[in-house]
Amino acid sequence: MQRRIIHLDMDAFYAAIEQRDFPELRGKPVIVGGNSQRGVVATASYEARPYGVRSAMPMMQALKLCPQAIVVPPRRDHYLAVSRQIFAILRSFTPLIEPVSLDEAFLDVTASKQLFGTARDIAQRIKARIHSETQLTASAGIAANKFVAKIASDMRKPDGLVEIPAQEILAFIHPLPVTKIWGVGRVTAQTLHGMGVQTIGDLARFSRDALVSRFGVHGDQLYRLSHGIDERAVDPNLEVKSLGEEETFEHDLTQDRDVHPVLLHQAQTVAQRLRGRHLVGWTITVKIKLAERLGEGRFRLYTRSHTLPSPTNDAQAIYRAALVLYDAVPRRQLGVRLAGVYASGLEPEGKNAQLDLFVSAPQQTDKRRQLGHVLDQLASRYGEGIVRLGATRSMRPARSQDPGSVRKEDMHDPVARDKKER
Numbered sequence: 001m002q003r004r005i006i007h008l009d010m011d012a013f014y015a016a017i018e019q020r021d022f023p024e025l026r027g028k029p030v031i032v033g034g035n036s037q038r039g040v041v042a043t044a045s046y047e048a049r050p051y052g053v054r055s056a057m058p059m060m061q062a063l064k065l066c067p068q069a070i071v072v073p074p075r076r077d078h079y080l081a082v083s084r085q086i087f088a089i090l091r092s093f094t095p096l097i098e099p100v101s102l103d104e105a106f107l108d109v110t111a112s113k114q115l116f117g118t119a120r121d122i123a124q125r126i127k128a129r130i131h132s133e134t135q136l137t138a139s140a141g142i143a144a145n146k147f148v149a150k151i152a153s154d155m156r157k158p159d160g161l162v163e164i165p166a167q168e169i170l171a172f173i174h175p176l177p178v179t180k181i182w183g184v185g186r187v188t189a190q191t192l193h194g195m196g197v198q199t200i201g202d203l204a205r206f207s208r209d210a211l212v213s214r215f216g217v218h219g220d221q222l223y224r225l226s227h228g229i230d231e232r233a234v235d236p237n238l239e240v241k242s243l244g245e246e247e248t249f250e251h252d253l254t255q256d257r258d259v260h261p262v263l264l265h266q267a268q269t270v271a272q273r274l275r276g277r278h279l280v281g282w283t284i285t286v287k288i289k290l291a292e293r294l295g296e297g298r299f300r301l302y303t304r305s306h307t308l309p310s311p312t313n314d315a316q317a318i319y320r321a322a323l324v325l326y327d328a329v330p331r332r333q334l335g336v337r338l339a340g341v342y343a344s345g346l347e348p349e350g351k352n353a354q355l356d357l358f359v360s361a362p363q364q365t366d367k368r369r370q371l372g373h374v375l376d377q378l379a380s381r382y383g384e385g386i387v388r389l390g391a392t393r394s395m396r397p398a399r400s401q402d403p404g405s406v407r408k409e410d411m412h413d414p415v416a417r418d419k420k421e422r
């Protein structure tokens, strides 16, 4: 049976919330992000977009394009609370929801027709309820698969609703740039352009064999997507793959002693967010961007990962792994431009509760011993202040938040992302 998939994405999510909460911002170009030398745009209101302001753009560049914009620092906890409200609405229509980020989800409504009507009816009702309960607008795309639904939701933003009937899929996707395909990043796009491929339709002219011999397994996916075929299920368990914090510094940090407190603070934040979602993570990843320029505005990037013997949401355990990983990054004296800590391999806390029953006592003793050890080490390195909760913030060197990470942290494997960046 043909599936009906809705992709729902809130419009200018952070900025729309700010405009809703502060009426004086309505109708004005608003940029949410860090307002400093190295601040990054998280998002911009639709009034700022005609000036070319985009997510992940350096704030300085954004303000050159749109000097009259009002810059608002992000209130992430608040956005999370609004996100929860929106997902509660979605869940009242179907349990088959795959959250992609705070403001974005796929819904499989194939089986919901009896109860709620056609996919279009459902999308309309969802949009209306979101608007009446949060005073925010969402855009929806409807199609037989996730790939096409996602492209469709982006077509008529803001407040859009676009349905692509199965027989119109190819006419819809073929004129679009090939970069609309998931997984076609800068590197793949360059290769494709070299092959004379600009649009998805250009790509569809290559045989499966030709694409596989050029791109390996990825080639098969390119072939299928270019023909509008995407069988991936809407997976409610895909909720969060990794979760992390990263920051771009105001000034490059050349001393480990300046980076360590940042990692500690990030480990604490990651642990807090894991606990907030009742999750634990098996793998800790540290991401370090050095001040070494590679050209085209790119910098040398290192990621180092370690899988723990048992999953954790404990700040000290995360920090301990992060420190070891950081110490393995070469040539740090060149200066660290960005540092980040991620947890991945996530699973619900207490999944192995039965097991824990038997191992908890020695494990706890062990944990306490390790914790004591870490605290001792920290104290000897930085003095007592660092180990007191809350002390880290005042010890952090001046730097900007990197709101560019806010969204990606929840959906991407940081390691995969780095491969692209490198």
Ligand code: DCP
Binding pocket: 009, 010, 011, 012, 013, 014, 015, 041, 042, 043, 044, 055, 056, 103, 104, 157, 158, 403, 404, 405, 406, 407, 408
């Ligand atoms: N975000 C971020 N950094 C990025 C991209 C996004 O912090 N590089 C945050 C801010 C956005 C939110 O995630 O408000 C949702 O991202 P979207 O890509 O859906 O962008 P918007 O919802 O802001 O705008 P649009 O109307 O284009 O969906």
Ligand code: MG
Binding pocket: 009, 010, 011, 012, 013, 103, 104
């Ligand atoms: Mg959005």
